[in-house]
Amino acid sequence: MGFLWSLIIGGIIGWLAGLIMGRDIPGGVIGNIIAGFIGAWLGSLILGNWGPEIGDFYIIPALIGAVVLVFIVSLLLRSFGRSRS
Numbered sequence: 001m002g003f004l005w006s007l008i009i010g011g012i013i014g015w016l017a018g019l020i021m022g023r024d025i026p027g028g029v030i031g032n033i034i035a036g037f038i039g040a041w042l043g044s045l046i047l048g049n050w051g052p053e054i055g056d057f058y059i060i061p062a063l064i065g066a067v068v069l070v071f072i073v074s075l076l077l078r079s080f081g082r083s084r085s
Contacts, residue, residue, distance in 0.1 A: 002056075009055035010036030017066035023074045035073075039066025 014032030017039060018025045025031040040057050043065025051060035 005055040006037075006057070007033055009057050010034075010040065012036065013039060013057065013059070013062050013066050014070075016063060017070045020063075020067050021070045021074065023070055025070060026073070026077070035066050035069055036062065039063070039069045041065065042069055 011029060011033045014025055014035035017035055018032065025035050027034065036057070040062035043061030043063070044058060045065075046068075047061040047064060049058045049061065051058050053059070
């Protein structure tokens with residue numbers, strides 16, 4: 001049950017990051033989950049572990065990390081889109 005809870009929280013964090021940035025995360029639900037997990041890892045590396053914790057995610061650093069990840073991915077996708085044209 002803990003793994004399922006982590007998937008749900010990771011998906012919500014990824015979805016919120018996409019909403020904050022105003023960009024769609026490639027991959028839909030799976031992309032949101034991946035962005036949430038990688039964002040949590042990135043956020044904890046940059047900011048440490050603090051704030052409210054839900055489902056083994058520290059929400060504030062995870063959300064900030066996911067926003068950074070969505071920004072980087074959108075920049076990369078935009079640059080690859082231009083180079084193919």
